[in-house]
Amino acid sequence: MIRYWPALLSVVLALGAIAGYVAFLRVPSVRNHPELYLVAFTLATAIAAVACWRAPRWPNFVAVALSAVLLALGGYFNFVLARVPATPTVLRVGEPAPDFTLPDATGAAVSLASFRDRAPVVLVFYRGYW
DSSP states (O other), X not given: OGGGHHHHHHHHHHHHHHHHHHHTTTSXXXXXXXXXXXXXXXXXXXXXXXXXXXSOOHHXXXXXXXXXXXXXXXXXXXXXXXXXXXXXXXXXXXXXXXXXXXXOTTSOEEEGGGGTTSSOOOOOOOOOOO
């Protein structure tokens, strides 16, 4: 069993990356940077690949296959499934904006239609958790 410690390390690193990402999903710095678990999958794949190169045995091949599959699935999820969809319409200068409802700074829902008959509206989108 001691001969297969790189394969075991690779599997533990890959599965630990999944567990850590799920456990800290509510933390914005973890949720907004999913590339961290992709780096862990890449490192796990590299460790298992080196283990296969040095000692071509079945536990090493299983470890490299598992790590590579997790790397491929994680990359597909991040770069294909989790992308922000393209907007269906493009507004031109001077066109009225479509109606929408968003939360304000206090969390209350505010609709653009409630401001239509007032002075011009300036929208400020800020992102952050401070």
